[in-house]
Amino acid sequence: MKYEGKFGKYGGIFVPELLIPAIEELEEAFYKFKDDEEFMNELHFYLKEFASRPTGLYYAENLSNELGCKIYLKREDLLHTGAHKINNAIGQGLLAKYMGKTELIAETGAGQHGIATAVIGAKLGLKVKIFMGSKDVERQKLNVFRMELSGAEVIPVDMGSKTLKDSINEAFRYWISNLDTSHYLIGTTMGPHPYPSMVKFFQSVIGKEAREQILEKENKLPDTVIACVGGGSNSIGIFSGFVDDEDVDLIGVEAAGDGIDTNEHGATLTKGTEGILHGSLSIVLQDEDGQINDTSSVSAGLDYPGVGPEHAYLQSSGRAKYVPITDKEALNAFRLLCETEGIIPALESSHAVAYAVKYAKQEENKGKTIIVNLSGRGDKDMFTVAKELGVSI
Incomplete structure (x- = not known):
């Protein structure tokens, strides 16, 4: 090699x-x-020509006004195939x-x-x-x-x-x-x-575009970049555009399922330990015998007991922070973005939106400029969301 x-x-x-x-x-x-x-x-x-890049960096004015921060959405949901x-x-x-x-x-x-x-x-x-x-x-x-x-x-x-x-x-x-x-x-x-390096290379287009776009719109870098993390491709893609900028906080948002203290959850970097899964050493959810735990999340794309090794490194080095969001919080954020901006996010992306809401509500973060990577659209999740919300469609 x-x-x-x-x-x-x-x-x-x-x-x-x-x-x-x-x-x-x-x-x-x-x-x-x-x-x-x-x-x-x-x-x-x-x-x-096929995927429709570049995607826009959209100022979510209504959501921003409600939360007291400047929130931009990197619109990967507008790509061909929806993510x-x-x-x-x-x-x-x-x-x-x-x-x-x-x-x-x-x-x-x-x-x-x-x-x-x-x-x-x-x-x-x-x-x-x-x-x-x-x-x-x-x-x-x-x-x-x-x-x-x-x-x-x-x-x-x-x-x-x-x-x-x-x-x-x-x-x-x-x-x-x-x-x-x-x-x-x-x-x-x-x-x-x-x-891990190859997928990052092909997804780094997200970070390159977002960096150029925020500089054009704000004439400065964002304070914070937030993205959901399952295996971690959309997040590593957008993080790559800002990882060398120490003043930009990078926050990865994991799925905690019913709650971080339950037996079944995602939140690998929050609750996991070092182990080998699917060909690399990273952080994984495993029992004391090294057997991989099952996970549970309303979001199929975040329902994974491991994470890409570069995310494990970014956490261990302190360059990025990783936080859990529950199914309920993600569903609330899903509905909030629909109602404030008319944008239907994927349930995966809803986890990132949910943490952006929590982050923006903290007094010390008022007025900050935040980019949320809207990694996909929510068409695929309509039946799941309806079931969770008790709505018949």
């Missing part, structure tokens, strides 16, 4: 020996093509094509990464297999249908907790059996090197 893929002590490569040749092939291709003019020109073309996931799917899909692969494999929780992979597979002429926990298949039926319409095969996973963790396990198993023809298009900043 040319690079260690470490963030402090976190990251690295912890995979079966059978996967090492594929990991080495992927590392070589990524570091070659990210500096290749033809590849980058094609990537930028698809980001602009930031398309940025990385385009990048890795193109990379797979340049590597001569004929099939994309992906895992998905909320379905946004699955849709993004399905549409880029359709665009580039690649077969697509999507592994999805059967629990998530049920609560994200609309997204499953959208994947299938784009030609993808959606494979329900009935093992374990039947959520994102288990779909990742099955995707790895399939990849090991099909290394010559397939590329595993991981959707977040977890996994063995080079995935």
Whole structure:
């Protein structure tokens, strides 16, 4: 391997020996093509013409007036397929094509990464297999249908907790059996090197745009950047534009499910310990024997017992702060953004909005300028939200 893929002590490569040749092939291709003019020109073309970048940095005037802060929303929800996931799917899909692969494999929780992979597979002429926990298949039926319409095969996973963790396990198993023809298009900043660095590279467009946009609008950097964290791709993408600016606070918001003190929760960086999960050393939710805990969240995309290794490093170094938000708080924020701005956020993004509300209400934060990464739109969550709110639709 040319690079260690470490963030402090976190990251690295912890995979079966059978996967090492594929990991080495992927590392070589990524570091070659990210500096290749033809590849980058094609990537930028698809980001602009297919995904509709750049996305806006929207001043949420009504919400700002209500909370006493200047709140800007980075509108990743306006992208094709409805979330930031398309940025990385385009990048890795193109990379797979340049590597001569004929099939994309992906895992998905909320379905946004699955849709993004399905549409880029359709665009580039690649077969697509999507592994999805059967629990998530049920609560994200609309997204499953959208994947299938784009030609993808959606494979329900009935093992374990039947959520994102288990779909990742099955995707790895399939990849090991099909290394010559397939590329595993991981959707977040977890996994063995080079995935955390590669996904960050393809998602860094969010941070680059947001930095330029806030300077244009405010003539200064924001005081705080807030984003939700499951595996952590949207957050690492926007954080990357400000991580070198020590005066900008970075806050990652995790899903705490029914509450931080319950047995089932997300909030990996709040409650987890060091461990190895899905190919890298990071912070994970595990018992005293090292067995991975099940998680529970109203948000399928944050329902994951690990986190990308760079987030573990950012927390340990003190550069970023990570906080929990409960299902109830996220649902309240979902409704608040709908009512104040007419914007329907994904439940994942609603966690970030919820903490922005709590943050803005603190007296010492009055008047601050905040960017919230609105990582996705809430169309996919309508039935879940209605059920939680006791509304019949």
